[in-house]
Structure formats: structure tokens, C-alpha cells
Amino acid sequence: MVPVRLVQRSPARVGSEALARIVASLREQIDAIRGHAGGARRGTDPEDVHEMRTAARRLRAILRAVRSGFDRAWVEALRSELDWLGSTLGAVRDLDVLREHLRDELAALEDSTRRSASLQLSECLDVEHSRARAKLLAALDSPRYRELLRRLDEAVRQPRVATADLSLPRIAARQFKKLRKAVKALPAEPSNAELHAVRIEVKRARYAAELAAEEVGRPAARFVDKAKKVQDILGEHQDAVMAESRIRAWLRGIRSRSATWLRDHLIKRQRARRQEARKAFWKRWPRLKRRGRKAWT
Numbered sequence: 429m430v431p432v433r434l435v436q437r438s439p440a441r442v443g444s445e446a447l448a449r450i451v452a453s454l455r456e457q458i459d460a461i462r463g464h465a466g467g468a469r470r471g472t473d474p475e476d477v478h479e480m481r482t483a484a485r486r487l488r489a490i491l492r493a494v495r496s497g498f499d500r501a502w503v504e505a506l507r508s509e510l511d512w513l514g515s516t517l518g519a520v521r522d523l524d525v526l527r528e529h530l531r532d533e534l535a536a537l538e539d540s541t542r543r544s545a546s547l548q549l550s551e552c553l554d555v556e557h558s559r560a561r562a563k564l565l566a567a568l569d570s571p572r573y574r575e576l577l578r579r580l581d582e583a584v585r586q587p588r589v590a591t592a593d594l595s596l597p598r599i600a601a602r603q604f605k606k607l608r609k610a611v612k613a614l615p616a617e618p619s620n621a622e623l624h625a626v627r628i629e630v631k632r633a634r635y636a637a638e639l640a641a642e643e644v645g646r647p648a649a650r651f652v653d654k655a656k657k658v659q660d661i662l663g664e665h666q667d668a669v670m671a672e673s674r675i676r677a678w679l680r681g682i683r684s685r686s687a688t689w690l691r692d693h694l695i696k697r698q699r700a701r702r703q704e705a706r707k708a709f710w711k712r713w714p715r716l717k718r719r720g721r722k723a724w725t
Contacts, residue, residue, distance in 0.1 A: 445643070446497075446594050451584050453490050453639060457483040458580045461513075468517070469568055471561060474524040481517035484510050487580070489635040493603060497594035498587060506583060509576045516567045519560040526671055527553055533694060545679070545686040552678035596640040600648065601724035603629075603636040608720070611713060620669045620702075623709070627662035630655055630716075637723065647723035654716040661712060665705035672698040 460483035467476025488510045495503040530553065534546040567573055607629040614622055634655035641648040672695050679691040 446596050447587065447589065449596060449639060449642060450490065450494050451587060454487060454580070455584045457487045457490070458577075458584065461487075461580075462577070465568060469565060474521070474528075477517055477521050477524065477564070481514055481521050484514035484517060485631075486635055488514065489632055490639065493599050493632065493636045493639065494594065496599075497589065497591050499590050502583075502588045506579060509572075509579070513567070513573065513576060516564050520557070520564050522667075522670060523553065523557045523560055525667055526674060527557065529667070529671065530694075533697060537690075545682065545684060545690040548682055548687065549675070549678055549690065553674075556674075596636075597644050597648075597724070600633070600636040600640040600644070603633045604651075604720040604724050607633045608717065611717075620665075623662060623706070624666050624669070627659060627666060630659045630662065633720070634659060644723060647719070651716070651719040651723040654712070654719045658709065658712050658716050661705050661708045665702050665709070668698040668701035668705065671701075 461480055464476040464479045464483070467473055468480050470476075488507050491498075491503050491507050491510075530549070534543075534550065537543055537546055607626075610626050610629045614626065618626075634652055637644075637648050637652045637655065641652060675691060675694050675698070679687050
């Protein structure tokens with residue numbers, strides 16, 4: 429039997445390869461925020477809001493992943509402001525997604541009385557969407573947003589490094605371990621909140637893997653690809669959860685037979701979406717776990 433030789437990678441250090449990779453990733457997301465801000469203001473293409481929100485979330489995730497190598501208070505202050513921006517963008521983005529989904533659902537209705545209830549539902553959605561957009565526009569025009577951009581630019585010019593030892597593959601491995609523990613802890617029938625928490629761990633594991641991909645190579649890239657698929661599946665599940673909650677709230681005040689029928693019909697459809705997503709998650713998870721073990725062990 430030929431002996432297997434184990435090669436241990438020396439960790440990348442803050443101040444050299446690791447810092448360069450972290451700063452490049454931060455700059456990429458800051459550029460995305462700036463690049464899509466004009467479109468988000470205009471509101472003609474929902475993807476601009478989506479890309480801005482994704483960039484804010486990635487920035488938060490990157491800073492969280494590497495926080496052990498930087499001044500902790502500095503990192504958390506940035507993450508707090510990015511959470512504010514991401515939440516403001518998210519309020520619009522969630523309604524954009526729901527509007528697109530309900531457009532297809534409501535277009536399939538043929539009964540005229542049911543269509544009248546669907547129009548009322550659409551009006552409720554439009555009102556909430558207008559309010560969310562007004563808050564977003566106010567945020568993008570605020571001194572708080574301009575100050576956040578200034579601090580982000582300063583962060584890539586002068587990152588507050590706290591240690592000379594930071595391994596990106598080790599960070600990715602640690603985040604994958606947290607994901608495995610979160611999935612292992614799930615009961616046979618997990619709650620919506622428990623699955624949403626797993627989705628967050630998948631996202632964190634994916635973003636950490638992206639940071640380490642240049643050093644680790646193909647195994648990390650394959651893990652990222654599988655993680656994105658699982659993240660999308662759990663995103664579909666969460667969209668259905670939020671859709672059911674909003675449909676209930678919007679139709680609660682409409683007292684009519686058609687509104688009751690529409691509420692029950694749409695809720696049934698959302699629950700079917702959730703069940704499909706749950707099945708898909710349990711089918712995909714073993715593949716993601718295998719890719720993670722190959723990449724990080």
C-alpha cells in the first residue's frame with residue numbers, strides 16, 4: 429500500500445495575500461452598491477435594488493467572517509450600518525419578488541368575482557410597495573448613507589488590522605462546520621424559522637468559501653456552486669413563508685366570500701411551495717455536505 433503524504437498549506441496572512449483578497453472582495457461589493465444606486469432610485473428595474481441588497485449582505489458576511497483579524501468594534505460598527513441599508517433595500521426587494529409571484533397567480537384566475545378580490549389584494553401590495561420605496565429613497569438621500577459610503581471607502585484604504593495571522597481556508601472550514609452543526613440539529617419537521625436560520629448559515633459558508641476559493645481552487649469552487657443551489661431552495665421556502673404572512677394580513681380586512689376564497693387558495697399554493705422546497709433541500713444537502721468535506725478537510 430502506497431503511503432499517503434499529507435501536505436499542509438501555510439495560512440495566508442493579513443498584510444499579504446489574505447488582506448489583498450479581503451480588500452478586493454470588499455471593494456467589489458462597494459462598487460456594486462454605487463453602481464446600482466442610480467437604478468434603485470429610478471425604480472425602473474427591480475434588479476438594481478436586488479443587486480444593491482446582495483452587495484450590502486455580502487459586505488456584512490465578509491466582515492463577519494474575517495472579524496477575528498481586524499478591530500472588532502470597527503467591524504461591528506460597519507456591519508450595523510450595512511444592516512440598516514440592507515434592511516431598507518430588503519423591504520422593497522421582498523415586495524418586488526412577491527409582486528412578480530402574485531402577478532402570475534392572480535392572472536390565472538378566471539371568475540370575475542374572484543378577480544375583484546385579487547384587485548384589492550394588488551392595491552394593498554402597491555400601497556405597501558410605495559411606502560417601502562419612499563423610505564428607500566429617503567435613506568439613499570440621507571447623510572447617514574453618504575457617511576456609510578465614506579466609511580466603506582476608508583475601510584478598503586486603511587483597514588484596521590488587528591492580527592498578522594488569518595487563514596481564509598481555515599475561516600471557510602470553520603463556517604462550514606457551523607453549517608453542518610445547524611443542519612444536524614434540525615428536527616425531523618423543522619420550523620420555518622429553523623430552516624431560515626440554516627439558510628443564513630449556508631449563505632455565510634458560501635461567502636467564506638468564495639474568499640478562500642483562489643487559494644483552495646476547484647474543490648472550493650464546487651462547494652460554492654452547490655451552496656448557491658441550496659441557498660436558492662431555502663430562499664424559495666422563505667419567500668413562500670413571507671407571502672403567506674402578507675396575504676393573511678392584506679385580506680384580513682376584506683369581508684367577502686371571494687376574498688376568503690382567494691386567501692385560502694393562495695395560502696394553499698404557498699404551503700405547496702414550502703413543501704417542494706423542503707423536499708429539495710433534503711435532497712440537495714448531502715451533496716453540499718460532501719463538497720464541503722472535500723474542500724475543507
